[in-house]
Amino acid sequence: MGDILGMDCHTLIKNEEIMETIVEMSSEWLLVFDENDTLVSLTIPSEEQGTINSKTFFTLFHEHEADRFHVFLRKLSEGKKASSDYFEMTVNNRVQLMHFEGMALSEGVLLKGKKVKEEAGDLIDVLKHIPIPSFTIDVEGRVRSCNHLFIDVLKTLDEPLNPDEPYLNDDYSFHRTISKLADIVNMENRKAAVVFEKEEIRLTIYGHLLSPTLLSVYIKDETVEHRFEQLLTYKQQMESVSQIAAGVAHELRNPLSVIKGFIQLSKLSNSLNKYYETISSEIDRMNLIIEDFLSMSRKKIDKKYVLPSDLMESMLMIFRSECLLHDIDFHFSIRNSRRYLYVNDQMIRQVLLNVLRNSIEAYEEEDKDCKFTMLTSTYGDTYSIELQDYGPGMPPDVLEEIYKPFFTTKDKGTGIGIPLCKRIIEEHKGTLDIESEPGEGTKVIITLPLYVEMEP
Ligand SMILES: Nc1ncnc2c1ncn2[C@@H]1O[C@H](COP(=O)(O)OP(=O)(O)O)[C@@H](O)[C@H]1O
Ligand SMILES: [Mg+2]
Incomplete structure (x- = not known):
């Protein structure tokens, strides 16, 4: 077609006879448009004549497609080089996929058109009969065919x-x-897959672009695999529960043997007084372990909507008095929000107190000025609470271990505090992170999601 370049569309139309011959030989359409996108000449195979003419041509497109076609013409006439695209049109009362290839003339555009729908049509037929769920949708999100x-x-x-x-x-x-899948496929990236999950059902949805306007989709049902994976994680959870239970039993054995030893001693020496303090503190320690363990396994959690400032202010009193008691300077800043937290306030209180308790214990070894700050802020859809001390901090090897149950560096520690806090916060769909620098102090950052009331 290169020879025609430079010819204007009127000269071309004069050679109609040649064009007709070309069309008869190839069963292709030949079209000429002037600069105003008016179809000035149309040559089509005889079996299609009568249905298409220059007046009806643009009405044969989907509304959407006609716009795209105009853009295509504009691009062609500006680019002055051959280019092609696919369009869906109704020909002989049937939706047909057309492939147009064209080039700019000195005034107007010459196009060669070819039906490709037969191919896609065959494919659609195949898809209908394959033994997996499948369908086709068009760019407007309309399901065209399905099995x-x-x-x-x-x-x-x-x-x-x-x-x-x-x-x-x-x-x-x-x-x-x-729809999401349809959004991510395009002419360059014609294949894509997304995973859909709803309750126990899991489907992988594969999309393949058949034409610029038609997407074929087929579905792989992975519900059985999904169920199996869930069973596996359940099994893993059970394993970790029994691991924790074994850990608790192990932890309880130490104070128990201490108590037993001291009771034997007191029997020998006929006096309980001497050993009373130790026995009582060992019993306290056992209590602490059991308390922590119980709150860890307590299942049902009642949550309600609270304004962040209300929640934080209700914590202030206990924070103030705890800090006062331990001679710690307490600073705070509370940010309000019009949105709500969805929390069990008792549990959040337990988390904040656990963190404070750790800071207080960290300061016990120090004799510098003790300070504890609580800063809250909102970031997009989350509320963040930063709790910071300026105590001894932790070396990296300790920081690495602290989320593990029963890890403790304290003689009388349980090592349950941090893992428990993290679990509670995650149960609230939030996050808990700890940053610490030896000699600088420790910062615990908690985030919780904010909701418009009654939303989740
Ligand atoms: N604010 C802090 N400053 C320094 N070390 C801390 C701090 N908080 C926690 N740690 C370290 O993390 C360990 C684990 O803490 P935790 O899980 O609360 O258990 P526990 O307090 O019973 O030891 C502590 O033993 C301590 O070494
Ligand atoms: Mg602790």
């Missing part, structure tokens, strides 16, 4: 398609996932 297995999937998910208007419905999570 029974796909309908079954929609039934199982209780996310039906309206048979009269089979558009994806954004109110349904599975439909939204398909």
Whole structure:
């Protein structure tokens, strides 16, 4: 077609006879548009004549497609070089995928058109009969064809398609996932897959772009694999529970043998007084371990919506008095929010107190000025609480271990405090991180999600 370059569209139309011959030989369309996108000449194979003419041409596109076609023409006439694209049109009352290839003339555009729908049509037919759920959707999110297995999937998910208007419905999570998939495929990146999960169901959804406007989708049901994985993690959870239980038993054995020893001693010496203090403090220690363990395994948590400032202010009194008691300078700043935290305030209180307790214990060895700060702030959808001391801090090897249950550097520690706090915060869909520098101090950063009331 290179020879034609430089010819204007009127000269070209005069050679109509040649064009007709070309068309008859190739069953292709030849079209000429002037600078105003008006179709000035159309040559098509005889079996299609009558249905298409210059007046009806643009009405044959989907509304959306006609706009795209105009853009295509503009690009061609500006670029002055050959380029091609696919468009969906209704030809002989059937939706047909057309491939147009064209080039700029000195005034106007020459296009060669070819039907490619047959290929896609075959594929759609194949998809309909393969024994996995599959369907095709167009750019507007309308399901064009589907097989029974796909309908079954929609039934199982209780996310039906309206048979009269089979558009994806954004109110349904599975439909939204398909839309997401359609968004990520394009002509350069024609294949993609996304995973959809709802309760026990897991589906991997594969999309393959058949044409610029048509996406074929097929679904792999991985529900059984999913269930199996869940069983595995459940098994792992059970294992870690029994590990913790074994740990608790082990931890309890130490104070128990101390108590037993002292009771034997007191029997020998016929006086309990001498050993009373030790025995009583060992019993306290056992109590502490059991307390911590119980709160760790307590399952049901009652949460309610509270304003962050209300929650924090309710903590202030106990913080103030604890710090006063241990001669620690307490500084705080509380940021309010119009959104809510969804928390069990007793548990959050336990977390904050645990952190404070650690700082107080850390200061016990020090004789410098003791200071504890609590800063709160909002970052997007989260509320953050930073608790900081300026005590001895932790070397990296200690910092690495502190999230493990029963790790402690204290003679009378339980090592349950931090893992428990982390678990409680994560149970609230938040995060807990600890930064520490030897000699500088320790900072505990807690974040909790903020909600518009009644949302989660
Ligand atoms: N604020 C802190 N400053 C220094 N070390 C800390 C601090 N908080 C925690 N740690 C270290 O982390 C360890 C684990 O803490 P935790 O889980 O609360 O158990 P416990 O307090 O019973 O030892 C402590 O033994 C201590 O070594
Ligand atoms: Mg502690």
